[in-house]
Structures are given as C-alpha cells and as structure tokens.
Amino acid sequence: MADTFVSRSLDEIRFWSRIMKEHSLFLKLGFRCDDTKLIDEANRFYNIFEDIENQAHAFSPDADPQRIFEFNNVVHHAVCHIWKFKRRVLDLIIRCKIGGNNFPLLVDHISREAAYFMNRLEQLNTGTLDPLPDAIINENVFFLRIMADHAKFINHLLDPSERKLVEQAREFSHDFDQLLYQAIDLNSMRPQSQTLPLLEQFVDQNRVSVRQLRDFKKTARELIEACRIKSIIPPLLADHVFREASRFLEILDAFEVALSSSK
Numbered sequence: 001m002a003d004t005f006v007s008r009s010l011d012e013i014r015f016w017s018r019i020m021k022e023h024s025l026f027l028k029l030g031f032r033c034d035d036t037k038l039i040d041e042a043n044r045f046y047n048i049f050e051d052i053e054n055q056a057h058a059f060s061p062d063a064d065p066q067r068i069f070e071f072n073n074v075v076h077h078a079v080c081h082i083w084k085f086k087r088r089v090l091d092l093i094i095r096c097k098i099g100g101n102n103f104p105l106l107v108d109h110i111s112r113e114a115a116y117f118m119n120r121l122e123q124l125n126t127g128t129l130d131p132l133p134d135a136i137i138n139e140n141v142f143f144l145r146i147m148a149d150h151a152k153f154i155n156h157l158l159d160p161s162e163r164k165l166v167e168q169a170r171e172f173s174h175d176f177d178q179l180l181y182q183a184i185d186l187n188s189m190r191p192q193s194q195t196l197p198l199l200e201q202f203v204d205q206n207r208v209s210v211r212q213l214r215d216f217k218k219t220a221r222e223l224i225e226a227c228r229i230k231s232i233i234p235p236l237l238a239d240h241v242f243r244e245a246s247r248f249l250e251i252l253d254a255f256e257v258a259l260s261s262s263k
C-alpha cells in the first residue's frame with residue numbers, strides 16, 4: 001500500500017509540476033512587456049515548479065512514505081499559490097486592468113488544472129482517493145472539459161487561412177462539448193448510473209474520441225515544429241496539450257483494465 005502511495009504521488013507530481021512550470025511560461029508570454037511585476041511573479045513560479053519537478057525525479061520508488069507525505073504537502077502549498085495567482089490574473093483581465101494575449105478561458109482552464117492537482121495531493125495524503133465508479137465519472141467530467149477547451153484554443157490560435165485545420169478543431173470542440181454533457185448527465189444520475197455496462201460503454205466511447213484528438217494534436221505539433229502551418233501556437237504549447245491528451249488516454253486505458261478485471 002505504501003508503495004502505491006509513493007509511486008502514485010511521484011507520478012502525479014512529475015507530470016503536473018512540469019505542466020505548472022509551463023503554465024507560468026505561457027502566462028508570462030501573454031503579459032504585456034511593461035507588466036514587469038506579473039512577469040517577475042510568473043518567473044518565480046517557473047523556478048519553483050522546475051525545482052519541484054527536479055526533486056520529484058530525484059526520489060526513488062522505494063523512498064520513505066513519510067518523506068513523500070511531507071513532499072506532497074510542500075508541493076500542495078506551491079500549487080495553492082499558483083492557483084491564487086492564476087485567479088488574480090483572471091480577475092485583472094476580466095476587469096480590463098491589464099492587456100496582453102491571455103484569453104480569460106485559458107487562464108480559467110489552467111487554474112482548473114491547478115485545482116485538480118491540489119485535490120489529488122489532498123486525496124493522496126488523506127487516503128481518500130475516489131473508488132473506481134466515482135473516479136471514472138469525476139476524471140471524465142474534468143478531462144472532457146479540458147479537451148473541449150483545448151480544441152477551442154487551437155481553433156483560435158491557428159491562422160484563419162488554415163481553413164481545413166480550423167474546421168477540424170471546431171469539430172473536435174463540438175464533439176467534446178457533447179461528450180462532456182453526456183458525462184455531466186451520468187454524473188447527475190449517480191449512483192444509479194454507475195452500473196458496469198454503462199461505465200464500460202462510457203469509457204469505451206470517450207477513449208475513441210480522445211485517441212482521435214490526441215492524434216490530431218500530435219499531427220499539429222509535428223506540423224508546427226516543422227513550420228509547415230501558419231499559427232501563433234508556440235511548439236511548447238502544442239506539445240503541452242498533446243501530453244495532457246495522452247495523460248487522459250492513459251487514465252481511460254487504466255479504467256478499462258480495472259473494469260474488465262472487476263467482472
């Protein structure tokens with residue numbers, strides 16, 4: 001049990017601390033160059049999460065669970081601060097106190113990712129991870145919305161002359177909005193909706209669409225890296241959203257295995 005706690009904690013922190021580090025960079029790139037205080041704050045978060053990421057990679061799988069418990073608390077504290085920073089930036093943008101290129105939905109989106117990471121660390125340290133039927137619904141409600149947002153960001157950051165890709169991104173946006181509503185419906189019907197056949201069908205259906213979106217992001221990333229398409233998507237952002245889709249797909253694959261072994 002202690003082993004699972006250590007490996008699960010390290011896996012979550014390794015993945016999400018890199019994500020938090022990159023969010024700091026994306027925010028910074030979107031600020032106006034004379035907003036130096038915000039740029040400095042973003043730089044500080046970049047360094048904090050880079051440090052956390054390095055520490056997480058330095059731990060071995062047989063690390064002392066007590067040390068990991070303490071590390072989780074330290075990381076939680078940092079994530080709580082970056083969440084507050086993101087919400088403050090959102091407030092400044094919405095009140096037109098600052099300019100720049102950060103879409104409000106993007107700032108809200110990255111704050112939701114921070115909240116998810118915070119919640120996972122709390123669950124790990126209090127031993128309150130969701131049982132499988134709840135995890136399936138909760139993870140899907142969270143990640144389907146994240147995927148739908150990504151499709152919308154890609155749609156708006158591609159050059160409008162890339163008509164075919166813009167169209168594809170719009171279709172993914174619509175597809176994931178639909179899947180999200182299905183997930184919300186299943187959520188409101190619980191616990192009655194948490195039957196094995198319904199959960200299996202739910203996971204299967206979502207996997208098909210997530211795999212397609214993941215492949216689309218992979219192609220977009222390659223095209224952007226090779227400078228074959230016109231967009232204002234930095235290569236790192238293309239890779240970032242690709243990694244988040246891969247993460248969701250891995251979670252869905254694990255659900256599929258867990259459901260079939262529960263028969």
Ligand SMILES: [Fe+2]
Nearest residue numbers: 019110113244
């Ligand atoms: Fe992200």
Ligand SMILES: [Fe+2]
Nearest residue numbers: 109113146244
């Ligand atoms: Fe994201």
